[in-house]
Amino acid sequence: MFAILKKELWSYFGNWSAWVIMAAFSLIVTLFLFFFDNDSNIFEIGMASLQSYFVLVPWLLMFIIPALSMKTFAEEQQTGTLNWLFSQPLKVSDLVFGKFLSVWIVG
Incomplete structure (x- = not known):
């Protein structure tokens, strides 16, 4: 399982895919929390709270992780x-868990 995890993490961070995904995630979260006119905008709420972030992130991860x-x-x-x-x-569960763990670390 750890060999698969290491291979998958190397395949993500060895090329541009993980970096693009993390940059896109950060950009989308920033746009929704600071620039778009919506209920999650921190400036419109009037207080510094992470509640908007924790409402938004599961929706984004619902598309990124799969x-x-x-x-x-x-x-x-x-x-x-x-x-x-x-x-x-190798057990199929080890294969799937190693791949899932690498996606979870990147996501």
Whole structure:
């Protein structure tokens, strides 16, 4: 499981995908909390509270985490290593948990 976790984290941070995802997440949260005219705007609320942030973040992560998870298995399928992974003396739960943990760390 830790080997899969390390491989997946290296595949995210070794290229631009994780950096783009984190930048997009930060940009979207910043726009909603400070610039867009909505109920989550901190300036319109009139007090410094993280309640708006914690209301907004689960909605964003609801789209980001499944997209990242699908990407991990799609890349394995595309390169042809998914069948090889399933044939290794490795539990499927370890494979899925290692990939999920890497997506959770990035997300």
